[in-house]
Amino acid sequence: MLNNRTAHPTALLDVATSDASLRNFLHGLAGVDQVGADARAAMLATRSIKSSAKAAGIDLAISMIDLTTLEGSDTAGKVRTLCAKAKQPDANDLTVPAVAAVCVYGDMAKIAKAELRNTNIKVAAVATAFPSGRASLKVKILDTQEAVANGADEIDMVIDRGAFLSGRYLDVFNEITAIKQACGDAHLKVILETGELKTYDFVKRASWLAMLAGADFIKTSTGKIQPAATLPVTLVMLQSIRDFEALTNLKIGMKPAGGIRTTKDALKYLVLVNETLGESWLTPNLFRLGASSLLNDLLMQKYRLKTGNYSGADYVTVD
Amino acid sequence: MTKFEYSPALESTSVVDIKPSYDLFINNEFVASKNGSKFQTINPATEQVLAEITAATAEDVDIAVKAARKAFKSWSKLAGSERAKYIYRIARIIQDRAREIAVLETLNNGKPIRESRDVDIPLVAAHFFHYAGWADKLQYAGVGPNPTPHGVVGQIIPWNFPMLMLAWKIAPALAAGNTVVLKPAETTSLTALLFAEICQQADLPAGVVNIVTGAGETGRSIVNHSDINKLAFTGSTEVGRYIAKAAAGTNKKLTLELGGKAANIVFDDAPLDQTIEGIVNGIFFNQGHVCCAGSRLLVQESIHDELMALLYQRLDLLRVGDPLDKNTDVGAINSASQLAKIHELAASGDAQGAHRWSASCQLPTNGFWFPPTVFTNVSQSHRIAQEEIFGPVLSVLTFRTPDEAIAKANNTPYGLSAGIWSEKGSRILQVAAELKAGVVWANTFNKFDPTSPFGGYKESGYGREGGRQGLEAYLAASTDE
Numbered sequence: 001m002l003n004n005r006t007a008h009p010t011a012l013l014d015v016a017t018s019d020a021s022l023r024n025f026l027h028g029l030a031g032v033d034q035v036g037a038d039a040r041a042a043m044l045a046t047r048s049i050k051s052s053a054k055a056a057g058i059d060l061a062i063s064m065i066d067l068t069t070l071e072g073s074d075t076a077g078k079v080r081t082l083c084a085k086a087k088q089p090d091a092n093d094l095t096v097p098a099v100a101a102v103c104v105y106g107d108m109a110k111i112a113k114a115e116l117r118n119t120n121i122k123v124a125a126v127a128t129a130f131p132s133g134r135a136s137l138k139v140k141i142l143d144t145q146e147a148v149a150n151g152a153d154e155i156d157m158v159i160d161r162g163a164f165l166s167g168r169y170l171d172v173f174n175e176i177t178a179i180k181q182a183c184g185d186a187h188l189k190v191i192l193e194t195g196e197l198k199t200y201d202f203v204k205r206a207s208w209l210a211m212l213a214g215a216d217f218i219k220t221s222t223g224k225i226q227p228a229a230t231l232p233v234t235l236v237m238l239q240s241i242r243d244f245e246a247l248t249n250l251k252i253g254m255k256p257a258g259g260i261r262t263t264k265d266a267l268k269y270l271v272l273v274n275e276t277l278g279e280s281w282l283t284p285n286l287f288r289l290g291a292s293s294l295l296n297d298l299l300m301q302k303y304r305l306k307t308g309n310y311s312g313a314d315y316v317t318v319d
Numbered sequence: 320m321t322k323f324e325y326s327p328a329l330e331s332t333s334v335v336d337i338k339p340s341y342d343l344f345i346n347n348e349f350v351a352s353k354n355g356s357k358f359q360t361i362n363p364a365t366e367q368v369l370a371e372i373t374a375a376t377a378e379d380v381d382i383a384v385k386a387a388r389k390a391f392k393s394w395s396k397l398a399g400s401e402r403a404k405y406i407y408r409i410a411r412i413i414q415d416r417a418r419e420i421a422v423l424e425t426l427n428n429g430k431p432i433r434e435s436r437d438v439d440i441p442l443v444a445a446h447f448f449h450y451a452g453w454a455d456k457l458q459y460a461g462v463g464p465n466p467t468p469h470g471v472v473g474q475i476i477p478w479n480f481p482m483l484m485l486a487w488k489i490a491p492a493l494a495a496g497n498t499v500v501l502k503p504a505e506t507t508s509l510t511a512l513l514f515a516e517i518c519q520q521a522d523l524p525a526g527v528v529n530i531v532t533g534a535g536e537t538g539r540s541i542v543n544h545s546d547i548n549k550l551a552f553t554g555s556t557e558v559g560r561y562i563a564k565a566a567a568g569t570n571k572k573l574t575l576e577l578g579g580k581a582a583n584i585v586f587d588d589a590p591l592d593q594t595i596e597g598i599v600n601g602i603f604f605n606q607g608h609v610c611c612a613g614s615r616l617l618v619q620e621s622i623h624d625e626l627m628a629l630l631y632q633r634l635d636l637l638r639v640g641d642p643l644d645k646n647t648d649v650g651a652i653n654s655a656s657q658l659a660k661i662h663e664l665a666a667s668g669d670a671q672g673a674h675r676w677s678a679s680c681q682l683p684t685n686g687f688w689f690p691p692t693v694f695t696n697v698s699q700s701h702r703i704a705q706e707e708i709f710g711p712v713l714s715v716l717t718f719r720t721p722d723e724a725i726a727k728a729n730n731t732p733y734g735l736s737a738g739i740w741s742e743k744g745s746r747i748l749q750v751a752a753e754l755k756a757g758v759v760w761a762n763t764f765n766k767f768d769p770t771s772p773f774g775g776y777k778e779s780g781y782g783r784e785g786g787r788q789g790l791e792a793y794l795a796a797s798t799d800e
Contacts, residue, residue, distance in 0.1 A: 031742040033762050036593025046433060048328035048645040056323055239592050274323050275636055282322050 012212055012248065019170040026169060026208060032200035032236055041231035047271045051305075054267065058302045059097055060282060061266040062089060066124055066255065066290045068103040070131075070223065079108045083115035085319045090299050093306075099295065100284040101154060105130070106147030113151030124189070125152035128179060131193070131222035133158040137175055144182040155179070156189045158222060161196045164206055172206075176213035189217035189255055189288075194233045195225040203233055207240035217253035223290065228258025231268060238276040254281070257290025263301040266294055325638075328645040330432045334419045337426075337509065340371040343379055343532065344515035346386040347525040353378045355533070360508060363429035364642050364651035364686040372508050375531035380500065380540040383529040387471040387498040388546055390526025395468050395496040399455030406454060406493055408521040410447035413440070416517070420510055424482055425642045427509040429651030429687070430605055432643050442767055443486040446785075449769035450490035453790055457495060460787055466794040468496035469572055470548035473541040475562075476511075477554045478504035478653050479608035479709075484553050485511055487773075487784045489528060495793035497549070498527050502541055504554075505534040506654050547571060551792065553610070556707075556733075556778050574782025574792045576610065576774055578707040579735030581756065582728035583613030583764060586721070587622045589740035593762065594626070595633050598713070601738060601764040603637060603649055603691050607711040608657075610779075611736035613764050615704060617724050620717045627695065627715070631676065634691050639680040649680075649711060652687040661689050661710035668694045668703040673714070699730060707733070721746065725753045734776025738764045757783070 015025045049057055067086045069078055083102055090096045101122035102112045109125040116123060125147035129135035135143075144155055157179050163171045180188050190210035194203050210218050218237055221228035234256045241252045254277075256269055266289060273281050281287055296316040303311045340357065342349040357371040375383075394402070413420065420443070421435040430439070457466050472492045476484035481503055492499050503511035511530050518528050531537055538558075542550060542565045549572040552562050556577040566573045583601050585594055601613025618626055642650035652658040669675055673694040682688040689710055697704050697714040704714050718724040728737055737756040739747050751759040757775045760766060767773070772788035774780060782792050 030589065030591040033590035033593040033742075036590065036596055036762060040593070040596050046437065046645070047325065049325060050328045051326045053324060053326040060323060236592075270323060279322050 015212060016170065016173050019168070022169045022173060022209075023167065026205040029204055029208060032204050034200055037200055037232045037236055041235045041272070044235075044271050044275055045231060045268045047268075049267045049271065055302070055305050057267045057270050058263060058298050058305070060270060061263070061289060062295065062298050063097040063100060064284045064287055064289050065099040065295055066101045066103040066257070066288045067099045067295060068223070068257070068290055068292050070103070070105060070126060074105060074108055076108070076111050079104055079111045080115050081319045083112055085295070085317065086116070086121050087119055089295055090302075090316070093302070096299065096302065100288055103156065103290065106143060106150060106152065109147050109150035109152040122153040123151055124154040124156055125150065126156045126222070128157040130156070130158055131224040133160050134162075137178060140175070141178060141182045144179050148182070148184055148186050152186055154187045154189060155183050156191055156219060158191045158193060159206065159210065161193055164197070164202070164209070169209060172209055173213045176210060176215065180214040187216040188214065189219045189253075190215035191219045191222055191257075193222055193225055194220045195227050200232070200236045203236050204240050207237045208244065211240070211244045211252050215252060217255050217288065219255040219257055219290065221256075221258040221290075223258035229256035229260055229290070231272060234269060235272055235276060238272060242277055251281070251286055253286040253288065255288040255290055260289055260291045261293050262297050266298065325646050327641070329641070330422055330425070330436075330643045330645055332422055332426065332643065335423045335426065337370050337423070341373060341508070341512050341532070343373050343375050343383070344512065344518075344528075344530040345379075345383045345526075346529070347519055347523065349515070352376060353382075355379055358505070360427060360506065362426050362686075363506070363653050364683070366685050369427060369509065372512070372532045374533040375502075375537045375540070377540040380531055380537065380544060383500045383531050384471055384544050384546050386526035387500050387529055390524055391468075391470055391498045394498055394524060394527050397496070399457060402493060402496065403451045403454035405521055405523050406447055406451035406490065409517060409523070410444050410451060412517050412520055413444045413447060417441070417444070420482060420513060422643070423513055424510050425650070428478065428481060428507050429642050429653050431647040431650045432645055433647065434605060439480060439483045442769070443482050446483075446486040446490045446769045450494040450790070453491070454494040457790070457794060460790045460794055462791050462794045463796040465797075466495075467797050468793060469795055470497060471546060472497045472499050472549045472551060472793065473544065473547040474499060474501040475538050475541060475550075475552045475554065476501065476503055478507040479605060479610070481507040482510040482514065485514055487553075487789070488551050491784070491789050492551075492793050493527065495790060497793055500529045500531060500541060500547070502531050502533060502537055505532070508532045542566070549573070549793070551782075552576070559780060572792070574774075574784070575780035576782070576784060577778060577780040578709075578733055579610045579612065579775065579779050580615055580705065580707050580731045580733045581611055581613050581736040581738065582615045582617050582731075582754075583738040584617045584724050584728055584740065584750065585619060585622070585626060586724075586739070586741040586743070586746060587619040588742045589622075590742055590762065591622075591626065591629060594740045595629050597738060597740060597762070597764045598630060599633060599637070602713045603634075603711050604765050606649055606652055606689070608653060608709055609765065611758060611765065611773075612709075613736075613738050614708060614712070614714060615728075616713055616715045617727055618715060618717050619724070620719055623717050630693070634678045634693070637678055637680065637691050639678070639688070639690065640683055649691060652689050652710060655687055657709065658687040658689060661708055661712060664703055664706060664708045665692060665712055668697070668701060668714070671701045671703075673697045673701055673703060699727060705731065721750060725750060729753075729755045732778040735774075735779035736760065
């Protein structure tokens with residue numbers, strides 16, 4: 001089960017009582033050496049995942065996908081097609097698991113919800129003036145409430161990077177708690193937009209800030225800013241999740257999103273989770289891959305593992 | 320079976336062609352020993368015999384030295400740019416045959432294929448490339464306007480990085496215009512013999528590189544040969560002492576790269592997760608068979624418990640086993656005798672009251688294995704804090720202030736390397752200046768580069784290898800013919 005909590009953990013209650021105490025806490029976290037973090041991620045990327053491990057990894061990755069369409073040109077038709085794919089990714093192979101969720105803009109949540117009724121597939125909706133986050137808290141709360149009213153099971157919010165980078169941590173914290181409240185029963189994924197935070201120290205602080213404020217998941221990117229998810233950024237976030245659990249016993253989920261296109265990429269992320277947080281995190285409840293084109297590559301690789309032949313792009317559906 | 324257990328991912332051994340028996344490499348040919356015997360070389364991960372190699376006698380060494388002496392006349396007269404062509408060619412062939420060399424290294428040494436593939440062999444090629452570039456620029460090596468080579472160089476290398484140590488020795492020697500008689504370690508001679516084939520493939524003039532295999536007796540013949548101008552040795556301090564004595568009073572130049580007991584110093588403002596990786600890389604890289612290994616962890620007391628908890632968690636993830644598996648992190652101990660030495664020193668740690676922790680990995684039944692091990696409650700007076708273990712064993716000590724860290728770090732007969740972990744640049748610079756170590760790494764460990772000089776203080780030896788400084792050891796300052 002996802003964590004469903006409304007406030008930050010009691011063990012860290014006093015951390016966010018003032019801007020100063022929050023700043024002291026975040027600035028007191030151990031620093032991240034960029035060269036070392038990059039090296040560790042690069043080393044883990046050399047893990048060779050073959051045969052039965054690869055087969056298991058592909059199914060696992062499929063089951064963890066937040067199948068995403070976040071385009072200005074999205075239509076009801078596009079969302080319905082995506083939902084059909086989410087339920088049965090490969091019409092020729094019914095052993096392929098369904099994906100974890102379909103991720104859309106808030107106004108499309110209603111359509112997705114209708115298409116996905118009677119399935120375990122969640123509807124995730126981006127909210128809070130996605131992707132820039134540049135709107136008043138009032139607008140962001142309304143955005144969130146509407147998405148939830150439209151049937152969203154999960155809300156993917158963005159943090160106010162401007163506030164974060166100018167050191168107004170308490171503003172970011174309060175905004176997350178407000179959105180968390182607006183979510184009601186819906187689970188909250190907090191997007192840090194690491195491509196705009198630039199340094200790993202900032203990524204680590206933002207991860208802690210989001211977890212302290214009640215995030216169920218922390219997520220790298222909107223997919224609208226380059227670079228989106230990277231292995232070292234994900235590693236730093238996973239290590240923050242590990243340390244947060246050690247302190248609070250709460251398991252926070254992780255979602256790298258954007259730029260994950262190939263089976264090889266997806267397996268590297270699974271290795272990262274496996275060797276940082278361990279196997280207990282290898283579940284869609286605690287790990288998601290935000291992606292659109294990744295699914296077809298996983299299907300092609302699954303087909304190849306089964307038959308020994310590559311099928312080619314025309315043998316998987318373009319949705 | 321767990322949800323996402325990595326399947327075996329074995330590197331294929333079909334790329335290597337190991338002959339049943341090897342002769343000596345003299346004058347660009349493989350020649351039988353005059354009267355030497357053969358001995359077996361094994362795969363330390365399985366104890367299977369890989370091949371038979373020759374124990375070169377004093378007579379064989381003499382023939383090799385004569386070949387090198389003859390070749391020196393023309394090799395040293397060759398224009399630097401011409402010598403460079405040969406060395407570049409060797410570097411390129413090494414890159415071409417990198418996989419083959421890496422697999423053979425792993426088979427004979429026991430180190431993980433990931434390491435021989437990603438660290439050792441790329442560095443080998445890089446060293447040859449680097450020194451090839453120096454061959455026509457020797458006037459800038461820092462020893463005067465017209466430096467000259469010494470002549471015939473006797474080189475004795477260890478078993479921990481067989482091919483890399485060969486590169487460190489041979490590349491600068493050739494670039495400077497010397498010729499070489501090299502003895503690889505008796506347990507790990509196969510890549511040196513493959514290098515002999517590479518010399519043939521590169522059309523290196525006969526006698527420029529000669530490789531004589533064998534154990535201590537062969538080494539003694541090199542050390543005591545009267546027509547050798549320079550000795551270069553990497554290995555134990557004990558053997559280094561013998562060589563220094565033997566060379567004393569002769570005209571032989573000498574460089575020694577010996578043991579170490581490096582302090583890896585962690586301050587309370589260290590980047591913790593990267594520090595953990597640095598500790599792992601410092602002592603478990605190459606099974607701890609590294610002279611500059613970070614074998615003494617000095618942790619500031621205020622973060623000791625937090626750091627150790629993270630470290631134990633990380634060490635339990637180390638994948639110990641078949642060195643040919645691409646996912647193996649820690650491979651086999653190189654020999655039965657080295658394993659016995661590690662056991663003996665670890666037992667002394669227990670006896671002297673240190674607390675032993677070992678990773679919960681399953682060790683293979685055949686071959687030589689030792690689990691990644693950490694000793695806490697270690698005092699400066701314990702043997703495991705003083706003596707080089709040369710295995711996957713970390714001794715953890717604590718300190719309270721930077722002064723205490725520096726004092727403890729320097730309180731060793733060795734002085735090869737050290738590490739500092741801190742996010743505070745000024746502290747790194749201040750502490751580094753106080754450490755008596757040839758290499759000080761800051762927020763990293765065990766990083767090597769052909770442009771960077773490497774060598775020690777005190778009982779860790781003298782002379783430098785790598786970079787411009789490494790060239791000096793192979794050049795004399797004389798300006799006349």
